[in-house]
Amino acid sequence: MFAPQAASYYRDMKISSPTLSSRCADLLRRGIDRLNAQQYAIAEALFREILAQDARHVGAWHQLGVTLARQQQFAQGEAALRHALSLHENGELQRDLAWTLLWQGRDTEAVAAYYSAINLGVREARVFNNLGNLLKKHNDTAHAEAAYRAAIETDPAYALAHGNLAMLQQDAGHFEAAEASLRKALELDPKAMHLWQCYGGLLERLNRLDEADEAYCRGERWESVQFVRRRVAHWTDLDLIDQAALQMVASGAAENLTPWGLLGIPALTPGLHREAGRRFAHTRWRGELAAQPLVARGAGLAEALAACDAGARLRIGYLSADFHEHATLRLLAGVLELHDAARFDIHLYSYGIHAPDAFWRTRLAAMPVTFHAIGGLTDAQAAAQIVRDGIHLLVDLKGYTTDMRLGITALRPAPVIVSWLGYPGSLGAPRLADYIIGDAVVTPAAAASHYSETLALMPHCYQPNDHRRERDPQRPSRAAAGLPERGFVFCSFNQTFKLNARMASIWARLLSATPASVLWLLDPGNERARARLHAFFETQGVARERVIFAPRLAQEAHLARLQLADLALDTLPTGSHTTGSDALWAGVPMVSAVGALFAGRVGASLLHAVGLDELVAHDLDGYFQIALALASDPAWHAQIRKRLAQARSEAPLFDTRRFTCDLERLFMAIVRREAEGGQGPVAVQ
The missing domain is CATH 3.40.50.11380 (Rossmann fold)
Known part of the structure; x- marks a missing residue:
């Protein structure tokens, strides 16, 4: 929303009211100055003083509407702007009306107002860009692209429009064009953190993860840096990066900070995670959150x-x-x-x-x-x-x-x-x-x-x-699954971003304490990630042949091979979810520990629901001791597996009918x- 810089903005208006008095003109100038200085209470008082003298003063009604909307009094601001429009139709009024409608979640009306502003001669890059955003949101991609290109034509140096065009091109699968548009946007505004985030996101989507890491760093988007590094097991300097990411959450320094990507940070607290969600919601859906609810809570x-x-x-x-x-x-x-x-x-x-x-x-x-x-x-x-x-x-x-x-x-x-x-x-x-x-x-x-x-x-x-999932599918041979013929098999088929140095160190201790054992991990799908994981375990004294990567398979084939594992190892701070259910369904016990977050307590919940609470530790030292005892005591391990097999028919976790009734x-x-x-x-x- 834009406020004019001087009362001369209204000089050429042809209205029926008398010529503006010098007193009103002075009040309007002062009010606009206060508005631009964000001194809204003073600005509002000045505009109302004008209206007390001249109730048909279009400029005062216009700027009063802007001032009210800036104070998030959108309905009152809209009313003032519509009153100004009833006295005199012009593009700037339609432009600012569109903004108030946008904030109220009335997108269709906002689009109409933006088009009216354009038809009345407004040629501002921000107007075309805002229109493009609304059209994109409503899946009108052809007209959204035209709006973004109009913004660029109006102001070729308007980096935000280049960036928004890039996102539209990316969504359409035109990755080469999207990268060109983002490079142009960054050339125009190399310090724009949002643009670096977008560029990093595009590179991440193209699986150019090292380049994505660099782009995120350039934009100081530390929450994205830590996430992409965890995806490729790049654990160097993560403590400092994590601190910077959490500080961004606490201070509200970054918009569009996706809460899901924070779940791998060990120091993330439940309260801070909730705050990240709140900020993300009010950034992404501020118009919808401000709109009148379609259905009142509890109605009917x-x-x-x-x-x-x-x-x-x-x-x-x-x-x-x-x-x-x-x-x-x-x-x-x-x-x-x-x-x-x-x-x-x-x-x-x-x-x-x-x-x-x-x-x-x-x-x-x-x-x-x-x-x-x-x-x-x-x-x-x-x-x-x-x-x-x-x-x-x-x-x-x-x-x-x-x-x-x-x-x-x-x-x-x-x-x-x-x-x-x-x-x-x-x-x-x-x-x-x-x-x-x-x-x-x-x-x-x-x-x-x-x-x-x-x-x-x-x-x-x-x-x-x-x-209705298949019970006891035909399991492959250990050789066919890439496993040695003998030896205890620890496994973790969690996504790579859930792994970290602390958990991997515990796993290395388990391997060292269990002769001939191996660790079976889900293949991260990235050669550098595989190399980093092997290198880490070698620093812990574990030979690379004892860390085996399992290729990604369809669900049925995965459940069949999973039966070859002896013990599933949960992760923290984010643990096994579907991965944990899969292991237990396949008859593979899992050891877990209770985390601080919802995401770190799922494994404990699953084990509780199959009657294996003794496999849930209170801390990671207890986690290590339970896992080592299972690997070292064949009789106890066999007893646990027998109980788990019985649980598939008796435990609440696998009783779908009982779950549905609950x-x-x-x-x-x-x-x-x-x-x-x-x-x-x-x-x-």
Whole structure:
């Protein structure tokens, strides 16, 4: 939003009111000076003084609207600007009206106002750029590109428009063009941290990870530096980089700082992680968060409960992009099949760019659900469809993970919104989700202050499992899996970014204390990462042939080979999630320790739900002792494996029908709490 620098801005307006008095002109100049100095209270008083003398003073109404909007009084600012427009139509008024509409989440009206400003002669690069951002957000990529190019034509030195054009080109898969646009943007503004972040992101997407590291460093985007280094096991100087990243979170120094990428930092606290989520949400979806909710919280739920008592169904919506090859969401398939169709009307909303794969196409046919492909809709259109479908409880399955579209939930398309499964932590912004589903281990009641959401606790484990996964598939030979014929096999199939020097040092001690043992890791897919891991273990006295990398395989083949492992090793500060469930399903015990974060307590929750709490340590020294005892005591190891085999038929973790019933009871408890009121966590026993 722009304020003119002098009252001469209005000189040529043809309005019916008398010529501006010198007194009003002086007040307008002074008011604009105070506005530009961000002394909003004084500026507002000066503009109102003008209006007390001349109620039809367009300039005063205009600048009063700007001043109110700058103070986040967007509705009042809009009213003042519209009054000015009723007295005199001009492009600058339409431009500033667009800004107030944008902040209120009224994108369609904002687009119309920007076009009106342009049609009335406004030729400002920022206007074209803002219009492009709105059009891109609404999937109108052709017109968005035209707007960005108009911004560049208007001001070839406007680096931000070059950068935004690059992001549009990247999303379209035009990586060479995107890199050229980003290089131009950085040439124009080499100190722009946001542009370096974008360039690093493009290089990371192209798997040019060393270049991405350099780009992030150039832009001092330390949270991205630490994440990409962890991806390639580059652990040098990470303590200092981690400190800088956490300081960026605490100070709010960086916008668009994705909370997911912080989870590998050992010093990250739950409170700081929540704050990162809050800042990210208000950076990414500020307009949506400021907009009038489509559905008021709790609206209609008392009536819904009464209808359910009379035999009607509660309408549950699940929102995700991952109804394709995604291991975590596959665990939900059994729950969706077992939902009680007589009591619950289930809707799946898929905004992913991929159509459901063969797994989901087969399973969807057996599910009592209605599937909605909403990938071609804008956030506002998708939210409007959810409203039309009358969803009572909406479950977001993504959180702050890849391809998230929390702009949909920010618009509040349902009376109660729940965060579950995809993201292990608080979203930080209460409007994005009212509840987070956890359990007494991952989200203990004592940790409630670390969440912007109300805790909703499952009785055993928050993570579902699929009862139709194949049991005991034909395992390959050890030789076929790249393992030696003999020797104890420790394994960790977690992503490389979850590994760190402290955990790897413990694993090296286990290898040294267990003759002929090997460590089986998921191949990081990067030669330098493999070399760094081998080099690290060699510094710990472990020969490189004892660290074996397993190639990535399809889920069924992976579960088959996983049976060859003897013990799974959990990681901290972020632990095994689906990886842990896979190991336990394959009959492989896992040793874990309780971390500070939700993401570091999942392994403990899984083990609790299969009745193996003795494999959960309170600290990493205890973790080492438990793992060493299992590797050194064949009788105890055999006993644990026998108990785990029995647990597949008896334990709550693998009882999908029981889990589904518990989840349905939890949904009803949440709805009842919203309808009737209540304090503290919601839990079912």
